[in-house]
Amino acid sequence: MKAIINGKIITPKGVVEHNVIVFDKTIRSIQTEVPIDCEVIDAKGMYVSPGLIDVHVHGSCGADTMDQTIEAIETISKGIAHHGVTSFLPTTMTMSQEDIYGALDVIGQCMHRSLSGAKVLGAHMEGPFINPVYKGAQSSQYIVKPSYLFIEDYVDVIKLVSYAPEMDDNYSFTKAVKEKTDITLSIGHTNATYHEAKEAFAYGGNHVTHLFNAMTPLNHREPGVVGAALSSDVFTELIADTIHINPALFSFVLANKGKDKVVLITDSMRAGCMKDGVYDLGGQEVFVKDGAARLANGNLAGSVLTLNKAVYNFYKNTAATLCEVIHMASLNPATSIGVQNRKGSLEVSKDADIVLFDEELNCYLAIVEGREVVNKL
Numbered sequence: 001m002k003a004i005i006n007g008k009i010i011t012p013k014g015v016v017e018h019n020v021i022v023f024d025k026t027i028r029s030i031q032t033e034v035p036i037d038c039e040v041i042d043a044k045g046m047y048v049s050p051g052l053i054d055v056h057v058h059g060s061c062g063a064d065t066m067d068q069t070i071e072a073i074e075t076i077s078k079g080i081a082h083h084g085v086t087s088f089l090p091t092t093m094t095m096s097q098e099d100i101y102g103a104l105d106v107i108g109q110c111m112h113r114s115l116s117g118a119k120v121l122g123a124h125m126e127g128p129f130i131n132p133v134y135k136g137a138q139s140s141q142y143i144v145k146p147s148y149l150f151i152e153d154y155v156d157v158i159k160l161v162s163y164a165p166e167m168d169d170n171y172s173f174t175k176a177v178k179e180k181t182d183i184t185l186s187i188g189h190t191n192a193t194y195h196e197a198k199e200a201f202a203y204g205g206n207h208v209t210h211l212f213n214a215m216t217p218l219n220h221r222e223p224g225v226v227g228a229a230l231s232s233d234v235f236t237e238l239i240a241d242t243i244h245i246n247p248a249l250f251s252f253v254l255a256n257k258g259k260d261k262v263v264l265i266t267d268s269m270r271a272g273c274m275k276d277g278v279y280d281l282g283g284q285e286v287f288v289k290d291g292a293a294r295l296a297n298g299n300l301a302g303s304v305l306t307l308n309k310a311v312y313n314f315y316k317n318t319a320a321t322l323c324e325v326i327h328m329a330s331l332n333p334a335t336s337i338g339v340q341n342r343k344g345s346l347e348v349s350k351d352a353d354i355v356l357f358d359e360e361l362n363c364y365l366a367i368v369e370g371r372e373v374v375n376k377l
Helices: 070-081 097-110 148-154 169-180 194-203 224-230 247-257 307-316 322-328 331-336
Strands: 002-005 008-011 014-016 020-023 027-031 039-042 047-050 052-057 085-090 123-126 158-163 184-187 235-239 262-265 277-281 284-289 292-294 354-357 363-368 371-375
Touching: 008 322, 014 322, 047 322, 052 070, 052 123, 052 158, 052 262, 052 307, 052 331, 070 085, 070 097, 070 363, 070 371, 085 097, 085 363, 097 123, 097 148, 148 158, 148 169, 169 184, 169 194, 184 194, 184 224, 184 235, 194 224, 224 247, 235 247, 235 307, 235 331, 247 262, 247 307, 262 307, 262 322, 262 331, 307 322, 322 331
Parallel strands: 002 039, 008 047, 052 085, 123 158, 158 184, 235 262
Antiparallel strands: 002 020, 008 014, 020 027, 047 354, 085 123, 277 284, 284 292, 354 363, 363 371
């Protein structure tokens, strides 16, 4: 048993001070005294936070999910843990069916492995069920219509699917996924109208992929997917790097979505945590400079954002409390993919996924299910 002392504990009800968090693989208690025979960890006045959860991350530290190797997932896992992420969904790209299946096979294996960093909760399959009009950095060569048969053998691995609902004839894919699985359906890379997006939500979609990016915009005559997202009770991803979205809009999104429906993500690609230079994403060259990742035509291609920085950016540009913003990168994503009963917040009986952050949200300690994976104390 271990106990963290001298920390500001971030709970769903607010910051708790002068308490001790006691844990082994799970959180045993939050109390005022250190139990006998506990190993003590001194937080030195730092924030004791739930581990962050990134449900949309393609790569980091030179590795990418589509490398289709355990070593690549291990590299991503270890790299993002240094930024406070304790669990994640490796995210695929629009590539060949063979390549996507290869990536899903590896992710499935990693779900049951003890990695040296963040835990793999499953896969986020972004594409190939997208609209070429809003393909972004995805390849148009392998785009196909949504098909339940395509994912049928991987429903135990896939936790989240990004797709264009207007490409789904009679919403048959949407209905099948809702009826047969626990997979979260997310609207993204889509040319859907406001009405089509609303219909997809009605049939089972409850998530939106990187709001404002790769979707029909908000317009006073055709509100588009953005309008549908902002006026519906669905989870909504946000890339808070101040590049994909002007930070002046953070408060606008928060006012419309509320603190429980914003999901902060990175959409990080292999250049995350790396130097500026030329990288690749989904078989295309990506040029990274001054914090932005772009294709040769200038289009944004994922990001090099870290999730703790996303939290910091959102916190500094809104009136939300730190607890609320932390939960936008922990409890909210956990809830969006249905793992909130064991992940996402510091509560008794949940997994001991714990991070120590300083005031600028730099990570000094990361614990995954009771096991230290980062220690800079």
